[in-house]
Amino acid sequence: NAGVMQNPRHLVRRRGQEARLRCSPMKGHSHVYWYRQLPEEGLKFMVYLQKENIIDESGMPKERFSAEFPKEGPSILRIQQVVRGDSAAYFCASSQAHSNQPQHFGDGTRLSIL
Amino acid sequence: DAKTTQPTSMDCAEGRAANLPCNHSTISGNEYVYWYRQIHSQGPQYIIHGLKNNETNEMASLIITEDRKSSTLILPHATLRDTAVYYCIVRPTQGGSEKLVFGKGTKLTVNP
Numbered sequence: 001n002a003g004v005m006q007n008p009r010h011l012v013r014r015r016g017q018e019a020r021l022r023c024s025p026m027k028g029h030s031h032v033y034w035y036r037q038l039p040e041e042g043l044k045f046m047v048y049l050q051k052e053n054i055i056d057e058s059g060m061p062k063e064r065f066s067a068e069f070p071k072e073g074p075s076i077l078r079i080q081q082v083v084r085g086d087s088a089a090y091f092c093a094s095s096q097a098h099s100n101q102p103q104h105f106g107d108g109t110r111l112s113i114l
Numbered sequence: 115d116a117k118t119t120q121p122t123s124m125d126c127a128e129g130r131a132a133n134l135p136c137n138h139s140t141i142s143g144n145e146y147v148y149w150y151r152q153i154h155s156q157g158p159q160y161i162i163h164g165l166k167n168n169e170t171n172e173m174a175s176l177i178i179t180e181d182r183k184s185s186t187l188i189l190p191h192a193t194l195r196d197t198a199v200y201y202c203i204v205r206p207t208q209g210g211s212e213k214l215v216f217g218k219g220t221k222l223t224v225n226p
Contacts, residue, residue, distance in 0.1 A: 004157075043158065045213035056213060091157050092212075100146060103214060105157035107177065 002027065004094050004106035007072075010111045013082050021077040021109045023083075025094030032075040033093040033103055034067060043091065050097075079114060087113045115212040117141065118202045126196075132189040134220050136202030139183045146205050147178060148214070149187050151198040157217075158201065161187065192224045 005024040013019050025032050034046040048056040049069035061065070064082075069075040079086055089110050093103035119137040126132040138147060148163040162169055162176045164185075169176045175188040189196055201219040205212075 017221075031212070035214075035216075042218055043152075043214075044214040045215065048212050059213070089155075092157075095212075102148065102160040102163060104160055107157045 004092055004104055006090075006092050006106035006109050008109060009107065009112045010112070014114045015083060016068075016081050018088030019032075019079040019082050019086070019111055021090050021092075021111070023075040023077070023106060025075070026094075026104055028096060029104075030097050031095045031103075032069050034075075034077050035091045035093065035105075037089045037091065039088070039107075041044060044047075046053075082111075082113050084113045087111060109112035117135065117171065117204045117215070118217055120200070120217065120220045121204055123161060124224070125160050125223050125225060126189075126192045128194060128224055128226050129191055132192040132196065132197045132223065132224070134187040134200050134202075135184065137184045138202070138204050139179070141182050142206070144206055146197075147182075147185050148203045148205055149174070149176065150203065150214075150216075151196075152196075152201070153198040158200075161200075192222075193222050194226065196222065197224045198222060201202070 007022050032049045035043045037043045045059040047067045064080045066078045089108045091105050091108045093105045095101045095103045107113050138152040146163050146165050148225045150158040162174050164176045178185045180202040199221050201216050203214050
């Protein structure tokens with residue numbers, strides 16, 4: 001029973017490039033969440049998606065960041081024109097549709113900006 | 115901001131019970147208490163959650179006070195692999211945000 005799968009585990013980009021982070025939720029999970037952890041800081045919520053819908057994007061930076069969870073395939077967190085401050089660990093979590101179901105996390109993507 | 119308060123750090127001897135406290139004095143009647151932990155450089159791991167009754171699973175026990183203003187996570191026989199940062203989080207049951215708000219947590223060190 002595979003858990004939440006994130007890839008790549010490590011991603012290196014130069015300033016100005018695009019970063020695409022992928023997340024495949026656990027089997028049977030239709031809710032996906034993205035969190036960011038800056039160095040030496042706690043996890044911060046970014047966005048909550050259900051299939052083909054963004055439910056809560058209150059934690060997403062206003063520019064350069066976008067997320068999607070298409071009907072088929074993994075959820076994608078996209079960062080355009082990356083800057084050094086985007087260097088962080090990005091974690092994806094998934095849960096079942098029913099309320100009060102715990103979120104289960106992947107092992108994250110470590111993004112480094114040169 | 116997190117609605118919980120936890121000690122910054124704790125130590126525990128291997129094989130002994132680890133009791134991690136959490137204050138959530140402003141908790142609402144429709145909010146659950148969730149516990150997660152993060153072992154260095156890994157994703158947060160779900161441990162347990164509860165509303166008002168005490169809960170137990172294969173990993174831990176959760177004791178919630180009758181007034182629900184505080185709780186304690188108990189690891190009955192701590193091992194070196196339990197060294198991690200432990201997060202106590204309150205989250206609405208329904209009608210509220212689905213997001214988890216992480217505070218600074220408690221860094222538990224299990225010593226041999």
